[in-house]
Amino acid sequence: MKKYGNLILGIVGWIIAIIIFFPIFWMAITAFKTEQGAYSPNLIFIPTLDSFREVFSRSNYLGFMMNSIFISIGSTLVCFIFAIPAAYKMSFFPTLKTQSTLLWMLSTKMMPAVGVLVPIYFLFRTFGLLDTVTGLIVIYTLMNLPIAVWMSYTYFCEIPAAILEAGRIDGATVWQELWHLLRPMSLPGLSSTALILIIFAWNEAFWSINLTSAKAAPLTAFIASYSSPEGLFWAKLSAASLLAVAPIMVLGWLTQKQLVQGLTFGAVK
């Protein structure tokens, strides 16, 4: 009886999972159809790589992809430059103000992007940052910094202070302590933090659409250009989308466990 129940549960669970995943699956197979075949709902067809070739030859796809890569990795690195020293100080040398500083940092995330769209646009215009990779790196760094500090802080807090103390007693210098003790112990946590920051920056569409056009547009903004009703090229749209989505989805699946912590600032365990 129990086994029977589990079987039904499993079937229901899988049906729901397939329904939810279906649009992504459909995009993935349409990418391998011809442009004419893309409009028919056939599941059986001769797969072709034509759309991928077209996407690369007809548009500067590689350029947009490089923009996405530069912007997401660049902003993550800059984020860490600011976040790691701050998190190190907060976790190993906390003061009475540390908690309120952390909360205040998080509260900067609560600002809806639309509230500061107009001034940011004009600041960017004044400083020549519109449609530049640097501009988006600046925005995404600021957007992700609270999450970076918060997550690094949580990971540092898990490292027992006694180990660092033991190192100090054995005569390790500060740099030796950081390099030989702290770095290896915090590396797993920091790498999942990095992955989460990259995912957020990669998929961000509000700022990328509003602040970039042809030159520095990342993939989010480029795909938006397929929205014109005249340009209904489904196979090409699918090919471009699949390449833009697939790598990040794999990263997302890998960080599934840490994701909840990063998304909720540790409020849900």
Add this chain to the structure above:
Amino acid sequence: MSIAAQQPVAVPIAAPGAVEKPNRLLTLLQAPAVIVLFLWMIVPLAMTIYFSFIRYSLVNPDVKGFAGLENYQFLTEDESFWPAIINTVLLMGAVLIITVVVGTLLAVLYDRDFFGKNVATLLVIAPFFVMPTVSALIWKNFIMHPVYGLGALFLQKLGLHSIDWFGDYPLISIIIIISWEWLPFAFLILFTSLKSLDNEQKEAAAIDGANPFQLFLFIIVPHLQRAIGVIVMIETIFLLSIFAEIYTTTSGGPGHATTNLAYLVYSLGLQQFNVGIGSAGGILAVILANIVAYFLVKMLAQNLKGR
């Protein structure tokens, strides 16, 4: 599996050795992050507030000066203002309800063991990693297209008329797309939270003769309350700024049917270049978000203090 192993990451509590007097060198480590975030928080916001009180339009550069509450008055008298407010609230409310309710049911289902559950979980959370512009376009074209969309083909097979989703039910279409994007978020958090529910508690309730519905209502739902609170608050902040999906599918139309606050600010400020009125709209969004943020930060503070 022990509970400790399931949930390795605890919310940190300040070390007992918290010192009163901060070391200057150490404070220096923290200063850059604090300073850039402070500037990021204060400068654009101050500018939005300032713009919202002056006459500032790039189309009429001669019109200048202090405007008082004029911009706010113009904004509220704009024919798209009230539709935008109503659409924002409807969109937020509907997406919140759908994601929390469906997410809870899914989390309860996935809390049980079944074959290939881990793989199925990956499929369920996948939409969260799809960039908003791609989500919007695959739904708009492949599923909801009135002629070639799979929905239309399916209805035709049944002998029914196909639905012109974005023509006849524009806001509902947007709500469907955004719910699909945010359901994995709600599910993932609720699912994680459910795992920390003590099995003994469930077993004790079962021994006391609780049926599955009682178990759900009196054990599971109260346990999830906190997670639901977090989902509602975080989604609210993001849903206030929903933009890319509307931009790529309907451009706020037909008429003002899918114009929300974010799209209105974009269209006033960056399309019509009326900086003053656009900024006034931005301030409204900030006020709405702050009300929500107040509760979220309060809850996180309780969390930090170890409850």
